[in-house]
Amino acid sequence: MHLAYPAVLAALLFCTGLYGVLARRNAILVLMSVELMLNAVNLNLVAFDVWLRDALHSGQALTLFTIAIAAAEIGIGLAIVLAVHRNRGSSDVDRLRDTAETDAAESLPGDEDDTTGTEDQATAPAGKAKKAEATA
């Protein structure tokens, strides 16, 4: 089998994954796209390992490592998504914008740390309220 087939397939997979990471709004789909990219890389590793006839098969060994780490990563990722979803009722990446710099956040004095816990959140400025929500 010619090297071009798995290479092109891996490139397509990677691009699909990249598109998914950059364009999908659902966090789970973003995680799935990351998996796609990882698998594209795995495919490349295996294909080149065969093509280069490596005696030690380091490509295949590395692929095993990648798969193991990807499993761990997806576990943590899904746990985060689950926690975010429980808190907010949504896992849209677009709406998780608490680190955005807003004008309201800029006008705040630098004493957020000692007031967030006690102050009534309804009266606090919008940006601050959002942050408090994120850390809750």
Add this chain to the structure above:
Amino acid sequence: MTTTTLAVLVPLLPFLGAATGLLLGRTAPGYVRPLAILPTLAAAVIAVVVAARQGGGPAIDASTRLTPTGSVPIDLALHLDGFAVLVAVLVGLVATCVQIYSTAYLRHDPRYPSYAALVSLFTSAMLLVVYSGDVMVLLVGWEVMGICSYFLVGHYWETPEARAASLKAFLVTKLGDVPFLIGLFALAADTGTFRITGILGAVANGGLDHPTLIALLLLAGVAGKSAQFPLHTWLPDAMAGPTPVSALIHAATMVAAGIYFVARLLPVFAESGAALVVLAVMAAVTMIGSGLAALAQDDIKRVLAYSTIGQLGYMSGALAVGDRGAAVFHLLSHGAFKAVLFLAAGVVIHAAGTNSLTAMSRMGGLARRIPDAYWTMTVALLALAAIPPFAGFFSKEAILVAAEHTALGERHVAPAAAGWTVLVAGLLAAVLTAAYATRLWLLAFRGRGAEAPDHGRQPAAMTTVLWVLAIPTIGFGLTVGVITDWFDGHSLTPSVTTAVLSTGVGLVGGLVTYGAWHHTMALAARTPAGAVVAHPEAEPALIEAEAMTHHTAGYGDAPGTPDPADPGRLLLGPLHRHAATGFHLDALYATLFVRPVQAAASLVRFLDREVVDTYVRGSGTGARWLGTAVRRAQTGNVQTYLSALLAGSLVLAIAAVVFANVNAGS
């Protein structure tokens, strides 16, 4: 102890007194008065001992190298000649009297400790100037006096007059001190030493290359310090200080320093005929102008201030004809009687509750309330008007004799033109001196009207020192035959011609004033001007400060009061208006110097606030705008960041590939 050791103690004791007084003034108020009086008194006694030991013999010189500067060394040197020891005695005497007087005059003043310490420091600085044998060390004392006068004139700093006066005194004297410093450097550059003996030796050997330039530069500093035209304007305004300070500044320290300095370095000035003529003209203008101005003043202390300027003019005149013996002789006798006049004026102001002669002329029986001040002031005014046999007569005679000899070509130290200028101006000024002295006496003590308020006896500390100082006022002139040893061995006895001439014109001046006063006295009743004292039982200094504050409201501005009963107004005629304001010199200086400087200051302010600050603020605003723009990119959407990251990586990768290819191809 050797004479040198004693002489070192003289300036040192008041200095230590001042330092201790400043340190302990708050913590131990009980020690303030002894600390003020005793060091000064001890210095005065030691100064007398030094004078007795020196005895008018050859000058005693002692020195220790203070700073090896690499070029012209600075020595801590003493140069004790007859002039130095006698002037030191005068300084010590007057300073002691002023300190004793101040204990009563400012007895409840909360700032008395710092005041007394500053007076001690002032005294110490003057004594340093007097004894110093090195002009750089002399300059130290000279400048310390400048700053002390600033603090002391501004003692009542709550009043705007005192604040303005102290600033003016400081700035005007500094205006002279800058050329003075340059002159000292030029002198050292020519002679190669700062030592007075060295300078005089170099001058004697003809080692002075630029005598006129140096003399004129030094004269600027002398004119500032000794209140000579055209830098005299600070002195009348300095009356805003307490009366003992005025006595100290006018009699012994500060203004005497300039004259004394010229007397010390007279050979330097005598090298340049042009400088002597300039000094003579300066002295003549000062004498006559201040005499006219004194005749028109209403504030008793301003009359005395202008009189000081005039008497200093006499001393400058004596120096201009190259007779430093006569100049220092007049400096000493003037120191004695001017101290009496000021200290007595303080008593008068306390008793009358006003410093306005107009108000005093409406007040009967003031002389009976304060007999001590009355008699001592009478004696001192007679001395001021140069009536024999008081001290002022002999010293003024010595000056006129020197001027006459120079004018007639019998002395060849100075050009004859200088002699004629000083002689004519001196005689004219003698008329004016007698006239304003008579006017002061008549208005202050021969007033008619409501009885002067009775405040009880004046404190003994204030009246005793008047009599102490009255002794030299009466008797110092009679020692003229004895003290010639101290003054270069040069005779100071009066000659018949000038004695008759000057006493005659003096009597004429006095009698004309008396006639004018007699004529105008009838008008006094028509324009009442009374004095109301707010706190009759308060300390004298407070009464004086209040009198100064209320003067303008009660009697018109301090120089000129619209009083038809003033004999000065009748005598001066249309000139009175100009004389009252000191011939508009203040207004002229305000136009020529003060306003341009203020305009320049506001220009600098504009440049700083509007131009420089705009750039500073602009850089801040620019950074802020940039920050706002950059913050827009911070959307919080992770995917946007990732996209930007990807785009950046792509650009970098492409760039790396392209450059690699381009470089590989070349």
